[in-house]
Amino acid sequence: xxxxxxxxxxxxxxxxxxxxxxxxxxxxxxxxxxxxxxxxxxxxxxxxxxxxxxxxxxxxxxxxxxxxxxxxxxxxxxxxxxxxxxxxxxxxxxxxxxxxxxxxxxxxxxxxxxxxxxxxxxxxxxxxxxxxxxxxxxxxxxxxxxxxxxxxxxxxxxxxxxxxxxxxxxxxxxxxxxxxxxxxxxxxxxxxxxxxxxxxxxxxxxxxxxxxxxxxxxxxxxxxxxxxxxxxxxxxxxxxxxxxxxxxxxxxxxxxxxxxxxxxxxxxxxxxxxxxxxxxxxxxxxxxxxxxxxxxxxxxxxxxxxxxxxxxxxxxxxxxxxxxxxxxxxxxxxxxxxxxxxxxxxxxxxxxxxxxxxxxxxxxxxxxxxxxxxxxxxxxxxxxxxxxxxxxxxxxxxxxxxxxxxxxxxxxxxxxxxxxxxxxxxxxxxxxxxxxxxxxxxxxxxxxxxxxxxxxxxxxxxxxxx
Numbered sequence: 001x002x003x004x005x006x007x008x009x010x011x012x013x014x015x016x017x018x019x020x021x022x023x024x025x026x027x028x029x030x031x032x033x034x035x036x037x038x039x040x041x042x043x044x045x046x047x048x049x050x051x052x053x054x055x056x057x058x059x060x061x062x063x064x065x066x067x068x069x070x071x072x073x074x075x076x077x078x079x080x081x082x083x084x085x086x087x088x089x090x091x092x093x094x095x096x097x098x099x100x101x102x103x104x105x106x107x108x109x110x111x112x113x114x115x116x117x118x119x120x121x122x123x124x125x126x127x128x129x130x131x132x133x134x135x136x137x138x139x140x141x142x143x144x145x146x147x148x149x150x151x152x153x154x155x156x157x158x159x160x161x162x163x164x165x166x167x168x169x170x171x172x173x174x175x176x177x178x179x180x181x182x183x184x185x186x187x188x189x190x191x192x193x194x195x196x197x198x199x200x201x202x203x204x205x206x207x208x209x210x211x212x213x214x215x216x217x218x219x220x221x222x223x224x225x226x227x228x229x230x231x232x233x234x235x236x237x238x239x240x241x242x243x244x245x246x247x248x249x250x251x252x253x254x255x256x257x258x259x260x261x262x263x264x265x266x267x268x269x270x271x272x273x274x275x276x277x278x279x280x281x282x283x284x285x286x287x288x289x290x291x292x293x294x295x296x297x298x299x300x301x302x303x304x305x306x307x308x309x310x311x312x313x314x315x316x317x318x319x320x321x322x323x324x325x326x327x328x329x330x331x332x333x334x335x336x337x338x339x340x341x342x343x344x345x346x347x348x349x350x351x352x353x354x355x356x357x358x359x360x361x362x363x364x365x366x367x368x369x370x371x372x373x374x375x376x377x378x379x380x381x382x383x384x385x386x387x388x389x390x391x392x393x394x395x396x397x398x399x400x401x402x403x404x405x406x407x408x409x410x411x412x413x414x415x416x417x418x419x420x421x422x423x424x425x426x427x428x429x430x431x432x433x434x435x436x437x438x439x440x441x442x443x444x445x446x447x448x449x450x451x452x453x454x455x456x457x458x459x460x461x462x463x464x465x466x
Contacts, residue, residue: 017212019159026163070374082215091130153351252383301442313341317424
């Protein structure tokens with residue numbers, strides 16, 4: 001085991017290729033967090049309450065759809081390209097198409113637009129399930145080595161960050177137009193053109209991912225996991241459950257603050273183009289810390305590093321709330337500090353996922369990446385739903401009206417409170433979950449790998465299948 005840990009099985013080609021997989025998905029998914037709620041309220045005329053119900057209904061379907069796909073991908077016969085890569089590539093086509101349809105204004109009236117939103121949002125979610133579960137399961141079969149998997153987790157997070165940049169940084173510069181009252185408003189025509197371009201680009205990126213990655217860990221030929229048995233085992237897996245909770249809150253925070261800040265810069269600071277700088281300040285810590293993350297995780301441990309970052313980020317959001325600044329640049333400074341706090345878990349969460357899947361394999365004696373990742377992915381979608389429904393509910397509670405050129409004082413002040421206090425509390429809870437609930441610290445991971453080696457599970461069956 002020591003020899004294996006000292007060696008590397010993956011190449012730079014694998015690392016870059018794997019990063020491109022999440023970059024391709026985020027080219028369209030990043031738009032959902034930044035613009036979809038505003039598109040629904042300001043263009044389609046859907047109320048915040050209707051958006052909350054829509055997202056809740058979509059997650060009810062995901063509760064059926066995600067486990068079904070996870071179990072299917074575990075059971076489907078691998079092709080010459082392996083088990084997972086092929087489905088990422090195949091699923092990228094309906095993903096791109098549904099993304100474009102989701103941001104179209106069909107002009108069907110209030111009821112018709114709402115039906116259109118249901119159809120296209122759920123279609124996009126189903127396509128994303130095929131791509132994301134297959135992609136997330138892939139890391140554990142590219143390499144069995146912890147060092148490689150940590151590198152792949154960092155690569156995935158970096159790829160996601162770069163993939164989200166066009167939607168978060170560039171689009172706000174082009175998709176707003178000045179209305180007759182001299183106020184900036186979302187231009188649905190410009191937004192649709194941008195979405196179509198990014199959707200087409202995502203197909204190119206996914207193709208590069210498909211060509212650059214390889215599956216090396218072959219499944220046991222006789223392995224036929226039972227879905228019900230696997231779920232019961234996962235629900236008894238404490239590290240898995242605690243990581244699901246932390247990750248659910250993580251993506252909830254990310255997808256909650258993005259749309260709220262879009263409104264905040266438009267209505268509170270009255271500088272909607274500054275959302276570009278917000279995105280830059282949020283992602284800058286990731287770029288700055290990327291070269292040092294591997295060494296920091298190796299020295300302090302992944303769990304320990306992530307927990308410390310969450311405590312710092314929670315304090316940064318809390319400070320922003322109590323100061324309640326009206327200076328956009330001071331606010332951006334707090335965004336930078338909170339970004340530092342989130343960066344560690346964002347970059348390492350996928351390495352933690354492979355740890356808990358390994359732990360599950362140690363308990364059950366079987367590799368069940370697809371099923372385990374499907375349940376993990378579903379809990380993240382619950383976080384997305386809580387964020388989407390929560391941000392919509394907050395807008396409704398504070399009295400936001402998409403038909404008004406200027407919002408009420410209550411709505412404007414409420415935006416600031418909601419954008420700072422809620423993530424401060426959520427990150428504090430994440431800190432407690434990782435610190436006291438998640439048991440796989442640096443020492444426990446070392447013991448787990450020793451047990452896997454003793455049982456002959458350290459490297460599995462390694463074979464280049466493409």
